[in-house]
Amino acid sequence: MQISGKHLAGTxxxxxxxxxxxxxxxxxxxxxxxxxxxxxxxxLIKNQQIIDVFMELKSAPPLWRGLMQAFTLFIVxxxxxxxxx
Amino acid sequence: MNTHTVxxxxxxxxxxxxxxxxxxxxxxxxxFLMFSVSKSMNPEMFAxxxxxxxxxxxxxxxxxxxxxxxxxxxxxxxxxxGELKKTAQWIWMGIAIASIYLITKGMEYKELFSLGYNLxxxxxxxxxxxxxxxxxxxxxxxxxxxIAVANKAKKGGYSDxxxxxxxxxxxxxxxxxxxxxxxxxxxxxx
Numbered sequence: 272m273q274i275s276g277k278h279l280a281g282t283x284x285x286x287x288x289x290x291x292x293x294x295x296x297x298x299x300x301x302x303x304x305x306x307x308x309x310x311x312x313x314x315l316i317k318n319q320q321i322i323d324v325f326m327e328l329k330s331a332p333p334l335w336r337g338l339m340q341a342f343t344l345f346i347v348x349x350x351x352x353x354x355x356x
Numbered sequence: 357m358n359t360h361t362v363x364x365x366x367x368x369x370x371x372x373x374x375x376x377x378x379x380x381x382x383x384x385x386x387x388f389l390m391f392s393v394s395k396s397m398n399p400e401m402f403a404x405x406x407x408x409x410x411x412x413x414x415x416x417x418x419x420x421x422x423x424x425x426x427x428x429x430x431x432x433x434x435x436x437x438g439e440l441k442k443t444a445q446w447i448w449m450g451i452a453i454a455s456i457y458l459i460t461k462g463m464e465y466k467e468l469f470s471l472g473y474n475l476x477x478x479x480x481x482x483x484x485x486x487x488x489x490x491x492x493x494x495x496x497x498x499x500x501x502x503i504a505v506a507n508k509a510k511k512g513g514y515s516d517x518x519x520x521x522x523x524x525x526x527x528x529x530x531x532x533x534x535x536x537x538x539x540x541x542x543x544x545x546x
Contacts, residue, residue: 274433276430279426279429279430279433282426283422283423283426286422286426287419287422287423290415290418290422290539291415293539293544294411294414294415294418294543294544297411297544297545297546306545307545310540310544311540313540314536314537317536318537321425321529321533321536324429325426325428325429325525325529325532326368326525326526326529327432327522328367330365330366331365331368332367335367339381342378342381342385343533345385346385346388346389346537347537349392350388350392350537350541353389353392353393353395353396354395354396356396
């Protein structure tokens with residue numbers, strides 16, 4: 272796998288955009304369930320990018336990438352269920 | 357050339373740091389669950405507590421840690437090309453940006469303490485201070501690691517093997533990952 276400087280910069284821009292989106296969602300009046308879903312979706316995407324691009328785990332043994340992905344997915348799902356119910 | 361090659365199926369950095377990262381993430385996972393369960397059981401207390409926090413400070417902290425993580429990823433990129441002076445420069449820039457987080461968090465703690473809030477105020481503040489300070493200590497530890505890596509890189513210490521740079525960077529990205537979850541949990545979702 273080759274990670275270019277442009278790829279790193281693009282990932283950074285995406286992470287910043289998702290962070291601003293997430294912060295903006297908090298100030299919009301919307302159903303709580305939808306807010307929790309959308310905000311946690313941005314968390315999932317952001318951590319996926321950090322794992323694959325910044326940590327360079329996309330080219331690592333699947334077990335390690337899978338463990339890191341599982342952490343984020345587990346947290347997002349459980350926190351999401353807890354906050355929505 | 358603006359790219360670098362990574363060996364197929366190679367774990368970046370030292371194996372020990374990944375075991376350590378998984379152990380750390382397990383602890384943070386327990387804390388996140390504790391916070392969200394407590395929040396669902398005490399919605400009014402947590403809503404009132406969250407009103408005393410500054411979402412803008414949380415946002416600034418998130419932007420600084422993400423940018424710092426990007427700079428450290430750039431440092432690894434240059435290390436893989438053998439450009440160790442640039443590696444050190446990017447790490448120092450990452451540390452400088454991360455210090456914004458330390459200052460902002462310190463200001464936030466100072467304001468809350470001056471308003472009379474502390475660990476014993478109620479469950480919200482107990483968890484807020486405990487979790488964010490636990491993360492704060494990880495940021496401090498990450499900065500110490502990055503300073504050591506930057507100094508060694510400046511002296512040409514990673515000319516043969518960049519495992520040390522990757523190891524320090526991996527820990528730093530873990531700190532970033534944790535904050536990416538903490539920010540919405542504490543500041544955004546009310």
